[in-house]
Amino acid sequence: MTTNRRYHITTFGCQMNKADSERMAGILEEMGFEWSEDPNDANVILYNTCTIRDNAEHKVYSYLGRQAKRKHEQPDLTLVVAGCVAQQEGEALLRRVPELDLVMGPQHANRLKDLLESVFDGNQVVATEEVHIIEDITQPRRDSQVTAWVNVIYGCNERCTYCVVPNVRGVEQSRTPAAIRAEIEELGRNGYKEVTLLGQNIDAYGRDLPGATAEGRHLHTLTDLLYYVHDVPGIERLRFATSHPRYFTERLIKACAELPKVCEHFHIPFQSGDNELLKAMSRGYTHEKYRRIIDMIRRYMPDASISADAIVGFPGETEEQFENTMKLVDEIGFDLLNTAAYSPRPGTPAALWDNQLSEEVKSDRLQRLNRLVNVKAAERSQRYFGRIEEVLVEEQNTKDKTQVMGRTRGNRLTFFTGDINELKGQIVKVKITEVRAFSLTGEPVEVREAVTV
Ligand code: SAH
Ligand code: SF4
Numbered sequence: 001m002t003t004n005r006r007y008h009i010t011t012f013g014c015q016m017n018k019a020d021s022e023r024m025a026g027i028l029e030e031m032g033f034e035w036s037e038d039p040n041d042a043n044v045i046l047y048n049t050c051t052i053r054d055n056a057e058h059k060v061y062s063y064l065g066r067q068a069k070r071k072h073e074q075p076d077l078t079l080v081v082a083g084c085v086a087q088q089e090g091e092a093l094l095r096r097v098p099e100l101d102l103v104m105g106p107q108h109a110n111r112l113k114d115l116l117e118s119v120f121d122g123n124q125v126v127a128t129e130e131v132h133i134i135e136d137i138t139q140p141r142r143d144s145q146v147t148a149w150v151n152v153i154y155g156c157n158e159r160c161t162y163c164v165v166p167n168v169r170g171v172e173q174s175r176t177p178a179a180i181r182a183e184i185e186e187l188g189r190n191g192y193k194e195v196t197l198l199g200q201n202i203d204a205y206g207r208d209l210p211g212a213t214a215e216g217r218h219l220h221t222l223t224d225l226l227y228y229v230h231d232v233p234g235i236e237r238l239r240f241a242t243s244h245p246r247y248f249t250e251r252l253i254k255a256c257a258e259l260p261k262v263c264e265h266f267h268i269p270f271q272s273g274d275n276e277l278l279k280a281m282s283r284g285y286t287h288e289k290y291r292r293i294i295d296m297i298r299r300y301m302p303d304a305s306i307s308a309d310a311i312v313g314f315p316g317e318t319e320e321q322f323e324n325t326m327k328l329v330d331e332i333g334f335d336l337l338n339t340a341a342y343s344p345r346p347g348t349p350a351a352l353w354d355n356q357l358s359e360e361v362k363s364d365r366l367q368r369l370n371r372l373v374n375v376k377a378a379e380r381s382q383r384y385f386g387r388i389e390e391v392l393v394e395e396q397n398t399k400d401k402t403q404v405m406g407r408t409r410g411n412r413l414t415f416f417t418g419d420i421n422e423l424k425g426q427i428v429k430v431k432i433t434e435v436r437a438f439s440l441t442g443e444p445v446e447v448r449e450a451v452t453v
């Protein structure tokens, strides 16, 4: 064991990984380690990895190579690979990078202390077996003091033909409403103002929990959960992500419209605007169904902002099918769209098909889609011009220290002049004076003191 106890974590991938990293950082701090911004000053380095696309995985190997070299000069350095690459590669990762001390899948994040103790006893450890995730026992070390993530469902039971997530995150495991509420109450007591409930398919929440109503509906749905946690004192805003179109119900939409703390922003990936491709992807809905969901959201909440994910260049995608995606994007008008070129992933069905497209076709379609996304997002931003928006202040603007930054209820990043020490965690009414595709600038009109119920 070393005397200098400093740790560094680099996190790749999605919000699920970020939330896991915060919990693992909490465990390390409880063990007496201190955060080190510079990995070269740390003696425990943890990479929390992502394997959703080929390039995400490559990034990990290049970071890891550098630290593995360092380990030859500094044998007491502990190298950990956590997250989705760890789960996917398991033992194979040790053969590739023998300097590693610990390889641990995402379901083992809460067990970091035991795993590290075994490493300090001299073992090289691989923890990738499928387990029942233990309830959080540790205080996460959260990056923000204003907004926080709360996992509500782990894993994924879908089998989209392109996706590694079910292989690396396991089957769905919902936390109990009581455990979720307890975590949110603690956040409220500690001054947090906004909570984002997290899950790969968050609207599938609860179907693995026992209990059903007389009509056969699950007792614990996301809708029920929103009602159940809505009155937690101190928490002013609730968000949730990511939603799957298959599980997005009118009942959920009504609840969002009715509950004042639930923000009018919905992240609902559609992946493709073409029904044949949606079928090949095994998504379980049509583009018509997707459009109906968005229409219904806008009927109940006309100003709601909508974001999504889309994939271009899926195996067999014709120019015409790609244009159906362009058409959907043009017609819906997303506030934000995460786009990606299809990347064949090991262990997924679509990777083995022989109708793969060339990199040229994929990157050409990606560029065309991105151009359209920028135009549409800029159009959507226009509606904010001159309006007064409620902004929850999170941080100083790192590029202009005279400004603070926060988000509107619709999740638009917003900057305005102000002192972070005074405004952090406050909801400020801001008049929007400048609009860009993905952010806004404004002038403060009124600070609302956060009311604690
Ligand atoms: N559970 C969410 C998405 C999780 S993965 C859902 O079903 O919508 C995040 C995003 O990565 C996906 O929405 C998809 O757009 C993208 N993605 C997943 N696998 C991919 C692959 N093989 N190639 C390119 N993009 C991929
Ligand atoms: Fe992947 Fe599909 Fe599960 Fe989303 S729903 S995580 S895209 S398998």
Ligand code: F3S
Pocket: 012, 013, 014, 015, 016, 017, 049, 050, 051, 052, 083, 084, 164, 165, 168, 169
């Ligand atoms: Fe990546 Fe794993 Fe998230 S593969 S996108 S970090 S679930």
